[in-house]
Amino acid sequence: MNPRIEENRSHPRLADLLGAYHLVNQEEKGTAVATVAELPAVYRAEAEDPAAAFAADTVLLATPDGAEEPAGCVVLKAPRDGRSPEIKRLWVTPGARRKGLAKALMAEALRRAAGSGAPSVRLTVWSWREEPVALYRALGFTAVASWDDRPDLLCLERPLDAVERLSPDGVRAHAAEGLAELLVDAVDGGASVGFLAPLAIAEAAAWWSRAADEAAEGVRDVLVAHGPDGRPSGVVTLVRTTTANGRHRGEIARLLVHRSARGRGLGRRLLAAAEAHAAATGLSLLVLDTQTDSPAERLYRAAGWTAAGTVPDFAADPTGVLRPTTLYYKRLG
Structure with missing residues (x-):
């Protein structure tokens, strides 16, 4: 079972979790203190009155399955001075580790950050904390120029809903679950994408397996955006014309955004990424078709596509x- 995640900066357990975090942090830095009362003032304030310290921020707590009290926490700091939101104070009590709490807390924090419309999220971590560093890197965080020059402190950042082109093996790796789930979700939501409802997950996975074969043949490119949990939250494919007189042309097909990831411009970014990739690989004309009067039509018109009929x-x-x-078309370049 998954841990229960809740938002509550006033939870009575939160002070203990933050106090434990800061005491361990001070010990690791070589400046150990015995009690919360001896912590530096800024850290003591967080542990003594979390609701006040994080009044403008999002505080998440994780409770293991079957437990009554939270055993982990994380803080998503609100954006300030034009900076990206920052993740702070990720902590899981020693007895509750290896149960997925840290990963679940991070996934929800990333989902909240993406929902705010922020283009990226950042964090700092001490270089000697091997397990947290490994978790952050697995979630797509990479080192960036430091905004905090304390020795041994790593500054990491992760784009939110970043779009990447999948290799054929990458398509196969996601076919049975993430990509298939995107296709099923689209059909369940009423999208006309070539299938009738209900669409079986096995049928959707088989379609993506064929798409992987087309990717290997150079016929179809698959561009995907990953959600906070690493699973695809959106996808678009670019199909290349193979006839000798049409190799300047491609088709946008299967632009899908999971219903849980809508409302923050992901469809627009996927479309823009596909157009840029098409232009960079020598295509000068794109076409597509979409159900008349569907929400997708507004996206294509806003992105400069022309209705042909x-x-x-x-x-x-x-x-x-x-x-x-x-039917729509768009000239590139």
Whole structure:
């Protein structure tokens, strides 16, 4: 079972968790103190009155499955002075470790940061903390120029919903779960993407396996955005025309954003990434089709696509009802 994550800067257990965090932190820095009362003032204030110390921030707590009290916490600091939000005070009590609490706390903190519309999130970690460093790197954090020059302190940053091109093996690795789940979610949500509802996860995974083969052949490029938990939160594919007289042209297909990741511009970023990739690889014209009057039409029009015409009863929606489709094109460069 997954740990329970809650937001509560006033939880009575939070003071103990933060106090333990700071006492261990002071010991590791070689400036150990015996009690919270002996901590430096800024740290003592956090442990004594977390609600006041983090009044403008998001405080998350994790309770292990079957337990009554939280055993871990993390703070997502609100953006200040134009800076990205910052993750602080990740702590899990020793007896509750190896149960996924730290990963669950980080996933929720990253989800909250992405939901705020921030382009990235940052954190600092002491270089000697091998396990936290490994966790952060596994979640996509990389070292950046330091904004805190204390010795042995690493400054890390992670783009939120960053878009990357998957290799064929990468497509296969995500086909059975993340990518298949995106396709099922789209069909369940009413998107007309070539399938009728209900779409079985095995059928969706098989489609992505074929897409991986096309990627290996150089016919289809797959660009994906990963969510806070590392699973795909959005995807778009670019299909290249293989005829001799159409190699300047490509088609945008399967632009999907999971319903839990909508509302923060991810579809727009995926589309822009696909267009940039198409232009960088020599294509000068893109085409696509979408159900007429669908929400996707607003995205394409706003991104500078031109409607070429509408075909009535072109394709059935997931419920089997025939709907009109509008064809779009966009010149690149």
